Amino acid sequence: MAIKEAEPIQIDVREQFQPYFEGDVKKVFQVEELSLWYGSNQALKDISFDIKEKQVTAIIGPSGCGKSTFLKTLNRMVELNTNVKTSGSIVYHDIDIFDPSVNLVELRSAIGMVFQKPNPFAKSIFDNVAFGPKIHGVRNKKKLKEVVESSLKRVGLWDEVKDRLNESALSLSGGQQQRLCIARCLAVEPEVILMDEPTSALDPISSAKIEHLIEELKELYSIVVVTHNMQQAARISDHTAFFLHGELIEYNRTDRMFSNPQDQRTKDYVSGRFG
Amino acid sequence: MRLPSLKTNVDSNQSVVVTKQKLTQKSFVTNLGDYLMEKLFLVLGTLAIFILLLIVGFLFREGSDAIREVGISEFIFGQSWYPSSSDPRYGALPFIISSVMVTVGALLLAVPWGIFTAIFISEIAPKRLKEMLKPVVEVFAIFPSVVLGFIALIVISPIVANVFNLSNGLTAITASVILSVMALPTIISIAEDSLNSVPSDFKEGAYALGATKWEVIKDISLPAAKSGIIAAVMLGFGRAVGETMTVLMAAGNAIDMPVQQLLGLTIPDFLTSVRTLTANIAIEGSDVAWGSLHYSALFVVGMILFVITFIVNLIADLLINRQRGALRND
Amino acid sequence: MTNAALIKKKRNVQLMWVTICATFAVITVGTLAFLFYWIIVGGAEVISWSFITQMPEQNMTAGGIWPALVGTIYVSLLTIAISVPLGIGAAIYLNEYAKQGRLVRLIRLSIRNLSGVPSIVYGLFGLGLFAATFGFGRSLIAAALTLAIMVLPWVITGAEEALKAVPRSFREGGLALGATKWQTIRQLVLPSAIPGMATGAILGLARAAGETAPIILTGAAYFLPIIPHDIKEQFMALPYHLYILATQHSETATVRPIAYGTALVLIILVILLNSVAIFIRNYYRRKNELL
Secondary structure, eight states, X not given: OOOOOOOOOOHHHHHHHOSSOTTTSOEEXXXXXXXXXXXXXXXXXXXXXXXXXXXXXXXXXXXXXXXXHHHHHHTTGGGGSTTEEEEEEEEEXXXXXXXXXXXXXXXXXXXXXXXXXXXXXXXXXXXXXXXXXXXXXXXXXXXXXXXXXXHHHHTTOHHHHTTOTTSBGGGSOHHHHHHHHHHHHHTTOOSEEEEESTTTTSOHHHHHHHHHHHHHHTTXXXXXXXXXXXXXXXXXXXXXXXXXXXXXXXEEEHHHHHHSOSSHHXXXXXXXXXX | OOOOOSOOOSSSSOOOOOOHHHHHOOOHHHHHHHHHHHHHHHHHHTHHHHHHHHHHHHHHHHHHHHHHXXXXXXXXXXXXXXXXXXXXXXXXXXXXXXXXXXXHHHHXXXXXXXXXXXXXXXXXXXXXXXXXXHHHHHHHHHSOHHHHHHXXXXXXHHHHHHHTTOSOOOSHHHHHHHHHHHHHHHHHHHHHHHHHTSOHHHHHHHHHTTOOHHHHIIIIIHHHTHHHHHHHHHHHHHHHHTOOHHHHHHSXXXXXXXXXXXXXXXXXXXXXXXXXXXXXXXXXXXXOOTTSHHHHHHHHHHXXXXXXXXXXXXXXXXXXXXXXXHHHHO | OXXXXXXXXXXXXXXXXXXXXXXXXXXXXXXXXXXXXXXXXXXXXXXXXXXXXXXEETTXXXXXXXXXXXXXXXXXXXXXXXXXXXXXXHHHIIIIIOOSSHHHHHHHHHHHHHHHSOHHHHHHHHIIIIIIISOOOSSHHHHHHHHHHHHHHHHHHHHHHHHHTSOHHHHHHHHHTTOOHHHHIIIIIHHHHHHHHHHHHHHHHHHHHHOOHHXXXXXXXXXXXXXXXXXXXXXXXXXXXXXXXXXXXXXXXXXXXXXXXXXXXXXXXXXXXXXXHHHHHHHHHHHHHHO
């Protein structure tokens, strides 16, 4: 257990002297020496860091740096690609997610995912949200209705769609679709939500709504969000990891990362010199 | 003091409880269902292999009697086929020659016809005309062969009889003409596909050097699509040699060797009635006694036909893959 | 040669070849138009409601083609009922479960080869396996099984195309919610693929309806003026009926109008089925583009 028994220190003192605090918040993921190959192509090199519980962790970096790959590794969606090999470990609740005993269905129920392009199913709005609970065994109509309502309320979509729950989800606007996808993910009651550039396909107003939602959701969920938008990372995240060419260059609290980057490459990137 | 806890819902109204136990527990029913479905699909997926093997094995099994009694060389080189005589003969050479003759004759017509049409559709026709021509080719492909055979019978055969001054217009050449129509859609669509797959930057480079449209077609598109066009011809051959109804109705079905003597040479005679491998199976297969030697001999004829089409299609397949590979590497 | 002369020569050469290509294209269209013209003109005289719905009479020299039409519909539907589930299953394996490798290459090679096997060889195979060995005799079921195997490569290819058209994001979305692979396929992938699969199935139906050679060996009857009541009975079929009328009948000249009518009905049936298939495909394609 890497979690120390923390000393009773004053909060402000910690903020001043520590880059971040091991004992302060619990970790949800403990990534250790993670490497990943697509065939003979190494996409992730020796990544090690902890992801904090009920915080927003942003993964930034230029395109092709492995940030999306890393995100998809956290719920093992990356294995949908052919010829994927991994080494190292990602510990989640005391167990390495690559352990053969891990049940992928349970893993992915606990670790939800929101994709870059909104991907509602070709079903009604109601059925989209109810899909997760249904496949996990909820048959009771009343219970389903409750879950759908509360999930849609949580993403602020309920008032917009409550009169048209039986219409196709594909009739919604892009931003509404993305919030529906988040609601769909919440309906499964996950613990972690992975978001892969959730606003990159949306207009600025819809993006702002999603960002606001992320800030609300972190009260209840641990969120890892990949973004190519550094301002967004700075606005919404507590911690930021900077990836480059498959390597983790720097990981720090977001405010420190942007005000005082330790690595020259991070400095170049956050100041917009490349990428 | 904070203790590491497996429970996450310390102070939230959320009901999520993720534990190591939960992550590793596997639902027996769900897993069994998924496992069985996967195996079922594996079986269905490999069905094609089994059917192919079954066809080969079955042709061989049913034909083995005849091969034992008659001998494979008699089948391939024997010149007379009298299955119901008191001294039965099973020489399929006339059928083999007829099949090849009729097919080659069909390709002599269909290859230039199909390839020039494909060039027109793919390279020359403006977009709107192209969109109109493609369905025309598709409609050709859905024409039932028995209808084309009927057309051959009532339209082409009298013309052939007239032109060549024959008493009976049901000849090899009649069959070739109608078979060329059967092979046409295959040749056009495969040739067109391979012309379309020639990257446009190949052509643009040539246009940039001042080449005319025809020079680009001749020097760039056709050479690059060569393997694909040869494959189109091979597939057309396979299609035509395996075609039954049109030749059955148009070729007359005489069982003699379709040859004539000219200046001391034996050459194929296109103006005589012929019976192909396919037609012979159709004619004799419908009333043959099951299990007889004759029945078994028909399976040998089927085997010969299968081998011919198998080889032709395999070569076409290799050629198509080669073109794909070559264009990808460039 | 001067530059201008060279250009002129080039232009003439090009003109010649383009003209040749265009001529062949015109011949292609002309041939098709001719085929339709001939059949429609010949068939329109005899085709009528009673021609379609009556039994053949007086040794097929009079009356209609009802049992042949029904027989063709029966055998085609039975064919599709057998081949579509198998074909969809195979396509699901190839597109959803299989990992690229030697097995998949072998399966694809087999499918391509099966699609090149002559139809009469399928007939021979069906005769030997279904009619003789399985003891179905020459019957509706033996013919349908034979045709089912024959159209299987096309059904598989059609179903696979339909599955390929389903966005990858549906599968990702389902799996990311913790659905199992089969749940994802059944609830998210298949519903979207059904129109495409229906298109493939109807195209297979059209092919089975127009096919003659395999059913000559496995079950089509020369003359049987009853509607089959059992799958182990023989049946009449439109294409075989046309073949009989055109070449095997003792009075081919007398029955020629009926042959034309049969050909026209067969063509209409096949084109109707293909049009329905294409309509479904285009309808859903347009619907998907709008979304």
